[in-house]
Amino acid sequence: MDLILNWTYISLIPPLITLILVLLTRRVDLSLGVGIITSAIVITQGNVGEMVAKIWQTFIDLIIEDGWLNTWSAYILIFLALLGIMSAFMSMSGGARAFTSYAMTKVKTRTGALLLSGILGIIIFIDDYFSAIITPQVSKPLTDKYKVSRAKLAYVVDTTASPIAVIMPVSSWGATIMGLTAPLLIAAGLSHITPFEAFLYMIPLNFYSLSAIILMFIVILTNFDIFGMKREESRAINDGILYDKKVEDDELQVAYHSSKSALIVPLVGLVAGVLIGMIYTGIKESGSLNPIVILENNSITHSLIFGGIIGVVLSLIYYYKFTKQDENFSSRDTWIGFKTGLQAMIGPIIVLILAWMTGELISELGTGELLGQMVKDSNISAAFLPAIVFVVACIMALTTGTSWGSFGILVPIAGNIIITLEVPELLLASIAAVLAGGVFGDHCSPISDSTILSSTGSGSDHIVHVMTQIPYAVIAAVVSLVSFVVVGFTTSTGLGLLVMIGLFIALTLVIKLVYTPIQAKR
Template identity: 25%
Template sequence: MPKNHFSSLLFIVFIFLPLISFSSNNSNPTLQVVLPKIIIADIPTSIVIPIEGNTADFIEQDSIWLDVNNMQVLAVKGNKQFEFEYIFKTKENVAFKIENRSFSKVINPIPLWLSILPPLIAILMALFFKEVFSALFIGLFSGTLIIFSYQEASIFSAFFKAIFAISDTYILQSLADSGHISIILFSMLIGAMVNLITKNGGMQGVVNKLSKFANSRRSGQFVTWFLGILIFFDDYANTLVVGNTMRPVTDRLKVSREKLAYIVDSTAAPVASIAMITTWIGIELSYIQSATVQINIDESPYSIFLHSLPTRFYPFFTLFFILMLILLKKDFGPMLKAEKKCRQQLKIEEETNKPSAELQDIEIDKSIPTRWYNAGIPVFIVIFGTFAGLVYTGWDTTIWNDSNLAFSKKLSHIIGASDSYLALLWSSLSAVLAAVALSLGQRILTLSKAVEALVSGFKTMLTAILILVLAWALADITKDMHTADFISNTLIATNVSPYLLPSLTFILSALIAFSTGSSWGTMAILYPLILPASWALCHSAGMNNLESMDIFYITVSAILAGSVLGDHCSPISDTTILSSLASSCNHIEHVRTQLPYALTVGSIAIFAGLLPAAYGVSSWILIPLGFILLFLIVKFFGKKHEE
């Protein structure tokens, strides 16, 4: 056969083959059905039948009867698809049939209890082996392996697909989130700024100025605590600015990095969760509103927020507990050992005249002037630039011109509606540019030296960013596997007394935040779930509306406070990781030393706060009572460090 004839034949075959296939399919039409990639037992599964792919006569009807496993389901036609939910219990052959079209597939749902394994494995490995990278990776791998072992027929296929899914699905998915990218860029810019203001002598100037107030271990820790409260409007900005600014000061004063990381971590989220003008307000009000709509409460979300403030015991108690540790100069547990170890190491370094690698990093050339404003101006820009960015991105003329609203309430609404990520990016980039301008304008550094300092600052963030990305990927695994639903179903399945509900909710929130590493994610799950349940539970127990609202307010507080506690304890929490990063502290050591303190305060928050508050004891009594108990714990259980 001539070559040109053969080519023509191939062309005809490739042109008409799809048509032949299409004709074949039309003779035996198949119903197109879209199922989720991951199906979990006992969790409603969304099943979609797209209209575009099914062009039979039933499409013209307003509604159809759908035969699902011999169960008639009425599916109402939408704009582009039919959608309904089905709960799979065990492995079954699911069949769909509409007129002459049909679909059949064997579904093997993943048991819900397996969803707890990925975060549990990651957390246990991180705590016991003190190595976070491998712990997060194995936690991720265990999750993807569980998923694919229920989807693939071969264990070998499941194994390799599970490995590849870590990078091509979950890591990429975590990096595709604009909020996550914003945090990465903000962290890198802050790292670059800190390194540059260190090299241009500004940080040493700040240290020299703060030395007037921070001239002892106690005053140095107090200044750190005070700065943590001062930067109240955003926990990320708080963590990175305070940790990076105070690290040289606390190093000189022989305060351990673990203690610095604890103070930084435990002032950031607690103060942001109780202040009335923060980046937390908007998201919390939206969660509260979604719950109040379900139960038809007329009270505004902001009013509910204000009523819940007095019973947010854990944040208040945490801030007071840190102050007692500082003023009494005492510690206990792993933190006491860390403080003693720090003192011993620094004493050896002084005797041998060999400064640590971390202290060498902050040393500068003696010819460079130490002017505090070369660091103070960029840090000022980060703090107030973030606040200005929040106001700008959340500005609402209608709210501002409303004469019925107080000034603080107007400002809270505006900041609550703001884009905190944009504000952080704008302020950090402005601070970097200001630091470069100050360095070049005063001829302290050349352009090449300034750029070199910025690049070195980027590099210092690489380790923490890798941990953040892995932690976010693990959080996506827990979301796909419905870990929070498993914990919620396990703990609230029993019929409990309304008076015990706030305490149980606090514990539940802490467990979910600990397992998922996300306080905001925990609030997103529990506010719509627990708040309507608390309202119904109170009324079923015979309470009137006033009594039910009291429990409702305390439950609102319990969800937020428990989320903060779990976030503090979790080694996969982004704020915990950022605290380690900003303080240059070993991440697992930070978790180990902070855990006993967080659990101590959490226990007092339950027994001296939430439990009696649910029975009607006033917060004006309970907050001082909690303060007294925490003071006694520090005084009698804490021990002073060797001077």
């Protein structure tokens, strides 16, 4: 029994090794590779032959499922390839440059460029993957023009991806969260509250998502750049170095005469295609016209592929429209566009595959269940439960790289603890704490797929993005933790929000009094 118990706790080691290696080496591919090997060693209890077979099978399972193509993972990888091609041709057609020239007449400052990025990320709330990929495609030309570091753009993109999706009922996240919440409401004797109403009640209780968004706007408006972000912004402002060259595409030839429509129309086509795909697949799967049911049953991966194909076709149409009379362009440039677009996504695709493999193996280790059981077995006052659940969800998502996994494990555990202790007034606060902690862990985990997509879309080195975002995530998490403690003891959502807002007002005053923004060298 002791041997089994000890071996169970060893399941915490692989994710910790992965995180430590990322911090020490800043090599996410190497760190993920070591995480995969150590996870497989623990699962197979040191049997080398079984370890190799386990790693190989985990990889195959990403591609093949039940004898067929695993469309979830395969379609996301294909979509990334389509996006790379689309981006290359939008650039070559001159659309990105024309849009930047137009936007320059409307947006006059670095702050304005970042605000546009933040607002756009909030508007694209339907899915975190979708937001993380589309927002930087529109914003990057403008933020580059005003010498905003790619790390700061990635921070804005990531902050408006998962935190927005998790508090929007009309999103790919909302329907799933409602599904997890529904049985707990009945068990807690709260059947008079519908899952949709419960979701709405939890929006102001999701203190981390709200804190992250509020802090993002404070950072934008006050130029509050700290630690690694200060270094990246200083390089951008004073030296014009916006990113590490290794993450940037090769230089492509750009059409001289073009229009902003060469950027806008393909992007609108992509967005429209994804939305149409979500509606179609949702109706086909459920047979219902109820928007919530459609969102719950749609296939985001199939929808992304449909939108991606439309976006590529439209980008090619505009590319040929603005280059067919240009003698500097030939059929070879078309090939270069495809090649460059695909090459730009090879690195991110490899990292994403490794991250998925790591997540699958860590899930098999039972790391998440172990952390959840530790909460369930603890004899602590119910008033502390929202705060404790928040911390555990933070750790779980950080080590496993998935907020969704944390939701699936901890929401039922937190709900059942509340039901057992007969404090139903804390049920929604505890579920919201799981959601909040999951998003925090997602933000800080280098193996989180949404974080990988945010850095990829923004053209930032992935580890630079993670390391520059962590200080802001920690600030938002501390504010959230205090707010969850307040709600736990008072059961007052309003008081928790007041404390959160008060802390941010205090932070803003401190920034104004003691912080000196980066000044351009004369």
